[in-house]
Amino acid sequence: MAKERTFASKMLTKADKIICPECEGVVEMVKVFDSVKSEKTDAFKFVGNMVQVCKCNEKEVYG
Ligand SMILES: [Zn+2]
Numbered sequence: 001m002a003k004e005r006t007f008a009s010k011m012l013t014k015a016d017k018i019i020c021p022e023c024e025g026v027v028e029m030v031k032v033f034d035s036v037k038s039e040k041t042d043a044f045k046f047v048g049n050m051v052q053v054c055k056c057n058e059k060e061v062y063g
Helices: 007-015 058-062
Strands: 026-037 044-053
Touching: 044 058
Parallel strands: none
Antiparallel strands: 026 044
């Protein structure tokens, strides 16, 4: 019995687009950097967060 190949199905999953149920637009993953002030060192550092952006929140995310 040959093992079933799952590579093709993985590729398809990766290419799938996320559709927002509210605006029915394509959701993009965007890395957003926030400046966070450290209480210990009193210095600002940048923290990157992956954010899902669609028409519902693009104005908030991009300013
Ligand atoms: Zn949306």
